[in-house]
Structure formats: structure tokens, C-alpha cells
Amino acid sequence: MKNKKNLTASEQLILAIEFLSLSEEYIIRNKKLNSIHLAEFLDELQDPERERNDTEWSPDRKFRLYLTKLRNIGISLNLKTKTIQFDKNVNLFKILSIYVKYFCEDYTEQHLRLFYKSKKENFFESLRLFVFIRYAIQYSLPIELSFLKTMDWKPSFRRVIPRYLASKNQLLDVVVTDLKDNVNKWFSLVNILSIENDLYSAFRKRNKRNLPFDRASFESSPEGRFHWANIVYTVQFNSYTFNHCINTNELDYKIIKNESPLQMIVEITCNDSYLIQRILFNYGVYVKLLAPSEAVSQFKNKLSALEKHYR
Numbered sequence: 001m002k003n004k005k006n007l008t009a010s011e012q013l014i015l016a017i018e019f020l021s022l023s024e025e026y027i028i029r030n031k032k033l034n035s036i037h038l039a040e041f042l043d044e045l046q047d048p049e050r051e052r053n054d055t056e057w058s059p060d061r062k063f064r065l066y067l068t069k070l071r072n073i074g075i076s077l078n079l080k081t082k083t084i085q086f087d088k089n090v091n092l093f094k095i096l097s098i099y100v101k102y103f104c105e106d107y108t109e110q111h112l113r114l115f116y117k118s119k120k121e122n123f124f125e126s127l128r129l130f131v132f133i134r135y136a137i138q139y140s141l142p143i144e145l146s147f148l149k150t151m152d153w154k155p156s157f158r159r160v161i162p163r164y165l166a167s168k169n170q171l172l173d174v175v176v177t178d179l180k181d182n183v184n185k186w187f188s189l190v191n192i193l194s195i196e197n198d199l200y201s202a203f204r205k206r207n208k209r210n211l212p213f214d215r216a217s218f219e220s221s222p223e224g225r226f227h228w229a230n231i232v233y234t235v236q237f238n239s240y241t242f243n244h245c246i247n248t249n250e251l252d253y254k255i256i257k258n259e260s261p262l263q264m265i266v267e268i269t270c271n272d273s274y275l276i277q278r279i280l281f282n283y284g285v286y287v288k289l290l291a292p293s294e295a296v297s298q299f300k301n302k303l304s305a306l307e308k309h310y311r
Contacts (some may be wrong), residue, residue: 010102015062016069017099018042020077020084021127026200028082033200035079039063041200044303045135092123100129100165100172103134108167115172118190129192132199133174136162140210141181141203144196147187155193163213170272175224177213184218233268234291235275241283242266249275265290277302 007015007293019042025302026032033041070077074090085094093116101107119126140161148155160176163184167173167204171188178185218224234256237245242264246253257265268276273295280289280299289296 013064014099014102015042015046016066017095017127018045018131019063019066020075021124021131022199023077023079023085023197025128025303027079028084035063035161036060039066041203046204090168091096093121096123096126100130103165105135105164105166106168108250109170111167111170115189121215129189129195130165132195132202133162133165135199137164137201139203139206140196141199141206143202146193146196148191148193157196158187160187163215163218164270168271170274175218177211181208183223183225184213184221228291229256230269230271231273231292231295233270233289233295235268235276235279235287237264237266237283238262238286238288241286245279245283245287251277273298 019038022038022042023035025039027035036059039062043059043062062159067077073095075095076085076087078085090287093113096116097109100112101109102310112310116126132141132143135141142159142161145160146155146157147158159179161179163175163177165174171190173186173188176185176187177183234266243261245251252269254267254269255264256267270276276289277299280287289299
């Protein structure tokens with residue numbers, strides 16, 4: 001028998017959130033599974049070759065654990081009455097953030113907010129996508145998507161295998177193998193209109209051998225270089241612009257010179273040049289970009305072009 005790994009409190013919470021998502025999809029909405037079968041399915045997702053005669057960690061015990069964990073975060077799941085109730089103070093975005101942060105690389109909450117907004121803050125639709133992506137990455141499962149390119153008129157059907165989820169290109173993106181041409185690409189989640197298949201069916205039909213993915217080769221390819229590297233910007237804030245800026249933006253910053261509350265020099269690390277330009281335009285003469293020199297030159301060129309445009 002395999003040695004059993006004790007789950008941490010964080011891992012238990014992640015599984016409880018997944019159980020909530022799968023319950024809504026397969027019991028409340030589609031009535032495809034019962035509670036014990038669903039607990040068994042979630043157990044199998046953790047270890048497809050698990051020992052089935054495990055009385056200490058039976059599906060029934062795990063089922064009760066998931067319900068307790070959900071109640072602790074303000075969610076009541078009753079599978080007899082097929083209802084889900086949220087406490088009035090429950091923060092559904094925070095729950096979604098906890099889950100996505102668990103497996104997303106370079107996680108940025110602001111990027112998740114943009115995705116959540118694009119889904120009209122539909123909690124279960126958003127969570128379903130992330131749960132599917134997490135296990136699709138682990139088991140090379142194909143996801144069938146209705147996808148809309150930014151520069152296109154009509155949505156297209158895409159069959160992809162997710163490789164990893166990252167928060168790097170101003171948005172929440174997933175690297176996928178597009179099964180139409182077997183090319184690895186970046187997909188922005190905001191462009192996904194809907195998922196046409198489901199995790200349970202995809203897992204049952206899975207190829208037991210994961211399709212290979214050479215991450216190093218991908219990230220050195222033209223498709224992989226699409227993501228933007230972090231840049232350290234040195235910015236001088238005057239007046240009270242710094243306080244306003246950090247309270248209205250999510251910034252990774254370090255104060256390197258603080259002569260007074262009215263004049264501060266700060267290093268901002270980010271991969272979003274548009275955010276930096278927005279700060280410069282918003283605060284005008286009360287803020288100044290000092291470095292790097294390439295960014296200063298680019299901003300001067302933009303100002304020059306705008307001046308000519310509005311002459």
C-alpha cells in the first residue's frame with residue numbers, strides 16, 4: 001500500500017473549492033454524479049492509481065471534510081436539497097483568487113479581476129474553467145473552446161491542451177498546445193467565450209501517456225517570447241501623487257529616496273509599459289520618469305508624436 005500524504009490546511013481548502021465547483025456542475029446542474037461518486041472522482045484526480053480500499057480516507061469522510069472547509073469560508077453546500085448558499089459577507093472573488101493563486105505562475109490579482117469582469121463576475125463559470133485548466137495541465141487533457149481572437153469578427157472552435165497558467169502579459173494567459181496545428185501558443189483567458197466539453201468526460205477519455213511539452217524550447221521560440229519581461233522603472237513623484245498612485249494601483253515598488261512626503265523617488269517593477277505611461281499622463285508635471293533610458297526615450301517620442309497629432 002502506498003504511503004498516504006497528510007494534506008495541509010491549504011490543500012484541503014483547494015480540494016473543498018474544487019468539490020464545490022464539481023458539485024455545482026455534476027450534481028446541482030447536470031445531475032450526473034452523486035456526492036460519494038463525486039468525492040471518489042476528486043480523489044482519483046489526485047492519484048489515478050490510488051488504493052481503493054482506503055478506509056481511513058474514505059470518500060464519505062472526505063465529503064464531510066469538504067463541507068466543513070466550505071462552511072468555514074461562508075459557503076453552505078447541501079447536496080440533498082441541491083442548494084448552495086453564501087453568507088452575506090462572503091467574498092467570492094477572494095475565493096477564486098485563493099484557488100487561482102495556488103497554481104498560477106507570477107500571479108497578479110489585478111489580472112484575475114480583469115478576467116472576472118470579462119465573465120460578468122460569474123463565479124461558477126470562472127471557477128469551472130480554472131479547475132478544468134488545473135487538471136488539464138496535470139494530465140494533458142484537451143479542452144474544447146469557443147475562442148474569439150482580439151482582431152477577428154467571429155469566434156472559432158479550438159481544441160487545446162493547457163501547459164501552464166501565467167500572469168505576465170497584462171492579462172491572465174494560458175500556454176496551450178493548439179491541436180489544430182500542434183503549435184504551442186499563448187491564449188488570453190478573456191478571449192475564451194465558453195468551454196464545450198467537461199473535466200469528467202475528458203479525464204475518462206484521457207490518453208494515459210502525457211503528450212510531451214518542451215517548455216525551454218517554447219520560451220525561446222517566437223511564440224514564447226510574446227510575454228513581456230519585468231522592467232524596473234525609476235519614477236520621481238512630487239506633491240502627494242505617490243500616496244494617490246499606490247492607493248489606486250497594484251504596484252510592486254521600492255522607495256529609494258524619500259526627502260519629504262512631497263518628493264519621493266521610487267523604483268516600480270512591472271511588465272506593463274501601458275501602466276507606467278498611464279501614471280505619467282495622469283499626474284503630468286507632478287511625476288517624472290528617470291530610468292531606464294530606453295523607456296524615457298520611448299515616452300519622449302510618444303509625447304512628440306502626440307504634439308504633432310494635435311497641432
